[in-house]
Amino acid sequence: MCLAGTREAVRNADQTQATPPPTPQGPHTHDPAGGSTLSRRTLLGAGVTAAVASVLPATPAVAGGVPTQRWRPRRRRTVDLTHVFATGMPTYGNEKPTRENFQPPAPEGEFGFYNNRWTFTEHVGTHLDAPGHVIGGGRLAPQIRPAELIAPAVVIDIRRKAARNPNAVVTMNDVRAFERRHGRIPRRAAVLMDSGWAARWDDGDLAYRGTDSLDEFPFNFPGFDAEACEFLVARRDIVGVGVDTLSTDPGDSTTFPAHEVLGRADRWGLENLANLRTMPPRGATITVGLVPWEKGSGGPCRVFASW
Numbered sequence: 001m002c003l004a005g006t007r008e009a010v011r012n013a014d015q016t017q018a019t020p021p022p023t024p025q026g027p028h029t030h031d032p033a034g035g036s037t038l039s040r041r042t043l044l045g046a047g048v049t050a051a052v053a054s055v056l057p058a059t060p061a062v063a064g065g066v067p068t069q070r071w072r073p074r075r076r077r078t079v080d081l082t083h084v085f086a087t088g089m090p091t092y093g094n095e096k097p098t099r100e101n102f103q104p105p106a107p108e109g110e111f112g113f114y115n116n117r118w119t120f121t122e123h124v125g126t127h128l129d130a131p132g133h134v135i136g137g138g139r140l141a142p143q144i145r146p147a148e149l150i151a152p153a154v155v156i157d158i159r160r161k162a163a164r165n166p167n168a169v170v171t172m173n174d175v176r177a178f179e180r181r182h183g184r185i186p187r188r189a190a191v192l193m194d195s196g197w198a199a200r201w202d203d204g205d206l207a208y209r210g211t212d213s214l215d216e217f218p219f220n221f222p223g224f225d226a227e228a229c230e231f232l233v234a235r236r237d238i239v240g241v242g243v244d245t246l247s248t249d250p251g252d253s254t255t256f257p258a259h260e261v262l263g264r265a266d267r268w269g270l271e272n273l274a275n276l277r278t279m280p281p282r283g284a285t286i287t288v289g290l291v292p293w294e295k296g297s298g299g300p301c302r303v304f305a306s307w
Contacts, residue, residue, distance in 0.1 A: 081242075081273045081286070081303040082126040083201055090201060090208035090272075091124050092246045125300045126272045128240075128290050129248070133297040134256070134263035141296035144268060151190045151239045153286040153305055154178065155279050158222060159196040166210045166220040167250040168195065170228050182281045185236045190286045194276035195222035198244040201274065210251055219251030226257035233265040242270030242286075242303075273303060283307050 083089060087097050097120035106112025123129065131138030156178050161168040170193050179185060200207040210220030222245055229248075232238045241248055241262065248269040249258045262269050270288065284307035293299045 078306040085125040129269040130298040142292035149288040162195040167252045169225040192242040221245040221251035223250035224258040229261040240268035
C-alpha cells in the first residue's frame, strides 16, 4: 500500500533528476536502462511530503517563508455561572467569610505584591457538595474525577412555578415536560434548575433565604424533589445537579432528601449558580473548576457554560 501522492512524486523525480547525487537518506542505485532509481527511504519521504501537503490547507507566505495565516479559535459563547465570592454575600448560616489584607496593593502603576488572607467555611458562594458532605465515607473533593466536572448541561426552567411558590421543586412532571420538548436528557449530564432565584443574590440574606429575619428557619427557596433526583440518577445516569439557590433541597426542607439521594448515589450537587437564564435548555457544556481541597467535603469553585 502506497501513501497518497507517492507514485506522482516518483514520476516527477524521474523526469527532473536523471542522475541525482547521493543524499543523506542513502545512495541512489543505477538503473541498467540508463535512468536512476530512488532509495526506499527517499520514496517514503516523498510520499509522506505529498500526503501531508494534500491534507494541510494552503497558507500564504511572506518573505522568508513565514506563514501569514493566523489560527482562529472556534467561536463559542461562554457564560460565567459563578457569583463573586465576597464577605457580605448570602450564606446558609450566619457565619460570613472574612478577608484580611496583609500586603496592600502597590500605588497605581507601580510594581508590588498584593495579598489577602481569607477565612471561610467550605459551603459558601458558588460551590460544590461532594458525596462525602452528607454520606460517611463518601468521596471528597480531591476524589472527584476531572471527567465528572466537564459535562453536557440541561437547564430545567421552573421560574413560573417558583414565582407562585417559593418552595417549588423540580419534579418528575418537570423532567418529563423537559424531555417532551427538548429530547431525552443525555447520559452523564449535569441537570441545572433555573428558578430565577439568582436575581435575589445582590439583595442580601433575607431576600435570598426567603425569610423576614436572620434567625428564621426553615427558609423559603426552590430546590429538587427527591423522586426526580432518583430518576435522574438511576435512569439518566447524570453526574450531578445544580441550583440557583442555597441548597439542592428546597428551603423549607428539614430532612434534605435530595442531598441524601445524590450523596448515596455518589453524585455531586452545585449550589448558588448564576446566569442560568442565559443558557440554552440543552446543548451547552458545563465546566466546574473545583479546587481539590485536602479532605474537603466540596468547596467554592468557578463554573462556566459554553456552547
